[in-house]
Amino acid sequence: MKTVKVLGCQMMVEEDKKMNLEKAEEMIARGIRKYQPDIIILPEMFNTPYDNSYFPEFSEAYGGDTTLKIQKLAKEQGVMIIAGSIPEQGEGEKEIYNTTYVFGSKGELLGKHRKIHLFDIDIPGKITFKESDVLSPGEEITVLDTKFGKIGIAICYDVRFPELFQIMEKEGARLVVIPGAFNTTTGPAHWELLMRSRALDNQVYVAAVSPARNSKASYQAYGHSMIVDPWGRILDELEEKEGFLYRELDIDYLHQVRGELPTRKNRRVSLYDTIKK
Numbered sequence: 683m684k685t686v687k688v689l690g691c692q693m694m695v696e697e698d699k700k701m702n703l704e705k706a707e708e709m710i711a712r713g714i715r716k717y718q719p720d721i722i723i724l725p726e727m728f729n730t731p732y733d734n735s736y737f738p739e740f741s742e743a744y745g746g747d748t749t750l751k752i753q754k755l756a757k758e759q760g761v762m763i764i765a766g767s768i769p770e771q772g773e774g775e776k777e778i779y780n781t782t783y784v785f786g787s788k789g790e791l792l793g794k795h796r797k798i799h800l801f802d803i804d805i806p807g808k809i810t811f812k813e814s815d816v817l818s819p820g821e822e823i824t825v826l827d828t829k830f831g832k833i834g835i836a837i838c839y840d841v842r843f844p845e846l847f848q849i850m851e852k853e854g855a856r857l858v859v860i861p862g863a864f865n866t867t868t869g870p871a872h873w874e875l876l877m878r879s880r881a882l883d884n885q886v887y888v889a890a891v892s893p894a895r896n897s898k899a900s901y902q903a904y905g906h907s908m909i910v911d912p913w914g915r916i917l918d919e920l921e922e923k924e925g926f927l928y929r930e931l932d933i934d935y936l937h938q939v940r941g942e943l944p945t946r947k948n949r950r951v952s953l954y955d956t957i958k959k
């Protein structure tokens with residue numbers, strides 16, 4: 683597959699799970715009519731407000747309302763869906779993960795990623811958030827082998843850890859999908875810088891999809907979903923409002939960049955200790 687059409691749904695997330703699932707369904711159907719994408723991406727925590735106090739109540743095990751609905755949509759519409767993330771009920775009684783499920787165009791489960799790096803920050807007077815009060819961290823790096831090539835998955839705060847991306851690239855990822863919900867403090871400062879850096883460092887495409895900003899929510903999402911190419915150039919970007927992010931990605935161009943600027947080949951891996959051998 684030389685090109686792949688990627689659509690992100692920067693959707694408004696409300697306090698009502700049913701409304702969020704209806705919104706996802708409506709945007710998926712509308713996005714397909716308008717763009718005929720190969721892959722659809724939803725935002726981080728798309729079925730729940732991004733707020734620790736909601737995660738336990740909105741959490742589900744695989745086979746709950748959210749995964750059933752998205753799986754059915756993938757099958758009915760014949761499209762691959764990278765289902766942002768949801769609070770996933772884990773195996774243990776109190777275990778909840780921030781998890782991305784990925785469904786193929788026949789509705790088959792292609793894999794899942796549990797957010798590895800939990801968002802625990804404290805910027806006095808600006809923002810304090812401690813995901814680890816409620817969530818457990820994932821323990822696995824996720825690169826899925828799909829009919830569109832290898833796709834790496836990272837969730838939001840995971841983007842701040844370059845080693846993770848080096849490993850995903852080493853395992854063959856050519857596109858890294860990042861459902862994410864930065865905020866109005868760290869978003870303007872770091873979101874674009876991080877997305878472009880991870881794309882450029884690893885010479886991969888990056889598609890980052892945020893919820894739209896909900897002025898009534900306790901956590902104000904930054905929005906600005908974006909697609910970045912292996913040269914570090916932004917191909918499409920939204921503002922804070924609801925909308926579609928869309929681009930057709932050219933895998934030949936990725937090989938061209940890697941040929942012209944062979945940083946991966948020029949690496950002195952023997953001198954570094956941060957890359958998984």
Ligand SMILES: NC(=O)CCC(=O)C(=O)O
Pocket residue numbers: 726801837838839840842862863864865868869872
């Ligand atoms: N949902 C998140 O992980 C937020 C990450 C974030 O805002 C950051 O600055 O990092």
